[in-house]
Amino acid sequence: MAQDKGRKKIDAAQDLFAKYKGLFRCPVCGKDLAVNRTNSLVCQRGHNYDLAKQGYVNLLLKQGKSDYDKKLFAARRVISASGFFDPMLNTVSKLIRKAITKEGLNEIRLLDVGCGEGSHLAQIISSLEDKKTPNLFGVGIDLSKEGIRVAAKEHPGIVWSVADLAKLPLQKEQFDVLLNILAPANYGEFKRVLKEQGLLIKVVPASNYLIELREILFKGTDKEFYNNDSVKKHFTSNFQLxxxxxxxxxxxxxxxxxxxxxxxxxxxxxxxxxxxDEIIKRRLKSITVAFDVLVGEK
Ligand SMILES: C[S@@+](CC[C@H](N)C(=O)[O-])C[C@H]1O[C@@H](n2cnc3c(N)ncnc32)[C@H](O)[C@@H]1O
Incomplete structure (x- = not known):
């Protein structure tokens, strides 16, 4: 039964990769990747990447150990499902809706870079899906196999890939909207894969994000206070805000x-x-959430 379920996921993923052929490029030679009947992505030069049974593809050439592990993503999923990120996700969805209404597009391709366990992209897509919205197609990329494995297991209908955002295995000018939520950026790569009129939406933590934890963990150190000035400066020196x-x-x-x-x-x-122990002992009743959402174009 479990195998049957796995088989279906991989088949559904195969259909998606076939439907959107020409999107991914080979991380070795840069040629187009196409899905074959044995559930692998293959390029003209014969480089071959198997789809995992959960329905994602790993396009990392060198597998590294990520600090973002299974336990972190399991906890992130619970917190996400509790509605913790909802006001931020609603804002992002509204920004996308406004942009796509203005552009009058028939199909919208969303890319979430550093998508973690995928719940943000899934929630954004489901909040945008209604009769008025054009076809939505989502791709989520993350360096962590643990994150992508959860994403593929929990959110079929989206293409998931383990990859490095500094070397995206994607062909140029494929996406209408690129999301980069609480994750590192590579603006050169973001520009390359965004369409000419494409939109970059980056969510960065602001000074008071989780301030109650920061005060306990970093009291008296230079990490007690955080500001996102340098992150914003880096954004605005690469994208038009x-x-x-x-x-x-x-x-x-x-x-x-x-x-x-x-x-x-x-x-x-x-x-x-x-x-x-100190954090647990204080039994915080509530926590501060503070994000800045930056919207930019090339
Ligand atoms: C704080 S988590 C945020 C995850 C998700 N966007 C969220 O808000 O729940 C940062 C994510 O960036 C990913 N990441 C870090 N470096 C990366 C890289 N070079 N390429 C792709 N993803 C990366 C991590 O694996 C992790 O999932």
Whole structure:
């Protein structure tokens, strides 16, 4: 039964790759990748990449160990499902809807770079899907196999690939909207894969994001205060800034969500047990969420 389920996922993924042929390029030679009948992506030169049974493709040439592991993505998924990111995701969806209405396109291709466990892209696509919206097609890319494996398992209908955003295995000018949410950027690659009129939407943490954790973890160090000036400067020196939107809200921490939050954030990566215990002891009732959404074009 489990095998049957896996088989269906890989078949559905094969159909998607076939439908959108010409999108991916071989990470070795740059030639187009096409899916074959044995569930592999193959280029003209014969370089071959098997689809995993969950329905994703790994296009990383050198597999590295990511700090973003299975436990982090499991916690991130729980937090995401609790509605933690909803105000930010609603803002992003509205920005996309406005842009696609203005452009009057028949089909919209979305790319989420650094998509993690994929729930953001899936939620954005499902919130945009209605009779008025043109066909939506999503691709999610992440360096972490653990993240992409969860994404493919939980969100069929989207193309998922393990890849490095600094060397995207995608042909040029394929996407209408590129999302880059709380993840690193490579603006050269983003420009290359975006269509001429394409839109880049980048979400960056603002100073007060998870400030309650930051105060405990980094008190008295140079990490106690964070600002995103250099990230914004890097964005605006590469893309023309069309709009910037601030999103600020408090999230109530119900049930075990404080524990999940501790596990899902890179802020706790170097924390010792004493600091984690201190956070748990304080039993925070709510946490500050603060993002800046940057919208740009080439
Ligand atoms: C803080 S997580 C955010 C994940 C997701 N966008 C979210 O908001 O839940 C940062 C993500 O960037 C990914 N990442 C880091 N470096 C990358 C690279 N060079 N190429 C692709 N993804 C990368 C990580 O694997 C991780 O999933």
């Amino acid at each position: 069309l709009k910037e939107q601030q999103i600020r809200y408090q999230v109530e921490l119900k049930g075990d969500n404080l524990e999940h939050l501790i596990k899902m954030t890179p802020l706790t990566w170097n924390a010792d047990q004493e600091q984690i």
